Amino acid sequence: MARKKDIYSTTKQKEPEFRELLDRYLRYWPLFVLSTLFILICSLIYLSFATPTYFSVASVIIKDEKSNGSSKDTDNFTSLGFLGGIGTNSIENELGILRSKRMMTNVVRALDLNVVYYDMEGFRTRELYKQSPFLLQLQQLDEKKLREAIRDEKNFFELTIIGTQQVQIKNLGDESILQTELNTPVTLEFATFTVRKNENYQSSKEELAPPPVTIQFKSIESIASQYQSQLIVELIDENATLIMLSMEDPLPQKARDVLNQVVFEYNREAIEDKNLIAENTAFFIDERLSIINKELDSVESGKERFKETNSLADLQLGSELIMQNASEYNIKQQEVNTQLELVTSMIRFLGSGKSELLPSNIGITDPGVQQLINEYNQLIIERNRLLVGSTENNPRVVNLESQINQLRSNLRTSFERIRTNLRISRNSLQKQAGLLGSQISEVPAQERQFREIERQQNIKEALYLFLLQKREENSLALAATGPKAKIVDQAYTLPYKISPNSNIILFASLLFGLALPVLYINSKTLLNNKVRNRNDIRKVVPTIPLVGELPHLTSDDQVFQPNNRSSMSEAFRILNNNIQHELYKSGDTGKGACFFVTSTIKGEGKTFTTINLAMTMARGGERVLVVGFDLRNPQLNQYAIDGKSLPGVSNYLKNNQEHLESLITDSKLHPNLKLLLSGPIPTNPSELLRKKKVGELFNEIRGKFDYIIVDTAPSMLVADTFIINNHSDLLLYVVRAGYTKKKMLDFVADAQADKKLTNALFILNDVKLSELGYGNKYGYTYGQERPNAIKLLRISLKDKLNYLMSLFTTSSVDKADSGTDLY
Known part of the structure; x- marks a missing residue:
């Protein structure tokens, strides 16, 4: 016997916990099926009405506008800290411009x-773009x-x-109606517009x-x-200027138009910035050309008058050698005077104090100064x-204003330095020219004056041609x-x-549909403080055996009816066999066994258990x-006559004086079942x-009956049961599922x-079929007929639901040849 118990315990320990958890759900x-179907249906409805979103993308390369190098003067300024941070445009600044609200407003x-x-029209509002x-x-x-x-x-x-031409405009806010014609201006409180037909409209x-x-x-x-x-504007590679612009929107065409327009607006502003310098340069050149043109006209007019006054058609040159030397110095003087004229103009321009763009590439030969102008x-x-x-x-x-002022000062200083050097060069050339002048003093005064006029003419012509060339170059730069x-x-x-991602939503719905019942079951278990099944009893009181589980009574019929084959009757037969087994284990095999x-507490079904257990034993031919x-x-009076x-x-x-035999009466349930009632309620029980x-009393009745079943008072409420407990062979302790609180155990x-x-045994009463242990949930219905349609119409809705749930919670094989007697 001990070996069998050890084998049972080992098998019990090795039973997989996962299977128990699976059986629980x-x-x-x-x-689970209803929850999953409901969530999936809701998800499908959502997907059918949800507005899909698409991802649009464009990519551009920002041209890197690097400087052409730096001169010695620029390096000197940089070392002094005057030009820091004004080099190549930072790519982060360009990203900021693309993201700016001003740019999007223009779009x-x-x-x-x-x-x-x-x-x-339809169940949802649809935006019509183009x-x-x-x-x-x-x-x-x-x-x-x-x-x-908008507020109103x-x-x-x-x-x-x-x-064909009439348009009705109805204000949905105040229900006002205005009629007009196509392509005719319409004036509202906040806007003026015309309505025209969309040539690209295609009706479905x-x-x-x-x-x-x-x-x-x-x-x-x-x-x-x-x-x-x-x-979204992102730099694809930190070492490059490749930029990706992207946007999510329900209308793909609209998103693409926005991205393309952002690039267009960015290029338009960049071109305007570049053209601004060229336009200012063109204005400066045109202004200087106008002045030089007037001066050149004055020199040529003077030359013409000189010839007319002196009646000169041609002048004889003096000495070829002297004139060649003078010509070389004249060329050098022309170059110096041209540079001096340009530098003087720039100094005058900078001296005006206006923070305006400076003309670039106008012929300043100093590369350092040209670099400063660009910066x-x-x-x-x-x-x-x-x-x-x-x-x-x-x-x-x-x-930036501080840097501009500093750079303007540096430019002015550089120009003044250049002008000083040019003046020194000019003075030196003038001295050399003076020496040559003394050598040609013998040349007639007329010829000398004529050469002076020609020299002025050549200077003005050279400057005029130079400015014309620069104007053409600037025009080409502006056009290109x-x-x-x-x-x-x-x-x-x-x-x-x-979005919405159908696969993810359906998968999440499936998981959520399965998770909801799990949460419901677990929360129901956590919040439930009542005994539900045998495991709840074993966790608290593992030392007291459980000898019977009585299923939930699904009709008003009692189990003590003749030839009753209901699940309750089978449960009491199993309970009777288990009690006999416990008696056998305790060594009591004789007659007169007494069960308490x-x-x-009250209401757990001890009287119900008492009378039905007694009926089960009485049907077996035992005197009970x-x-x-x-x-x-007292609750037994209803089972006796009067x-x-x-x-x-x-x-x-x-x-x-009372005799015990005279107090024992017949029951109205079975001939083998006798009753010894409680009698009148005493004042001192x-x-x-x-x-x-x-x-x-117990000694006398033990010899007259095969089994004595005693219906006692609730143990927790009064001490009556504990007082007489020593007279029992077995104490049957009734616990009602769904009624008895776990803490009462x-x-x-x-x-x-x-x-x-002592000798206590648990009986679990009113157990749902789904909570019955071992084979009880299957065996209680073995060999029974399923209720027909007429019977189902007679039972209550609650009983129908319990019956259907019992079918759901049994295996398909067992349901094929089993039934539940609801009556």
């Missing part, structure tokens, strides 16, 4: 994105009044074509007239902010760009200005939607006596139970530890 498989204005067209049957061409928009209209919800209009079905379209006017600022938040112009452009979106108090603007951002890929849309039936020792709340008026145990204990006559464990309860 498989009992609720209909709940919104260019594409008229603040006018949105909707198709209100697919509206007619379009609005804005001519004027008052942002302030538009914001007021008067910015929604319904446009309907009437006939045959229609006599275009359908009505709802138009919404939105604030340019709000739309710019919206698309600015959607625009000065770049600072002016950067400052003007910042002033568009900020004030002069901006720290960046103040810093290219975009700053070279487009690598025009905006395109990925061929699949990025008790519970923790049921004794009512619950003197405070039970309320019959004497019983209380009469026997109080009156010494505990004192009566302490009398010696209690022992005499601690009372049983403490009573056993204190040896107040």
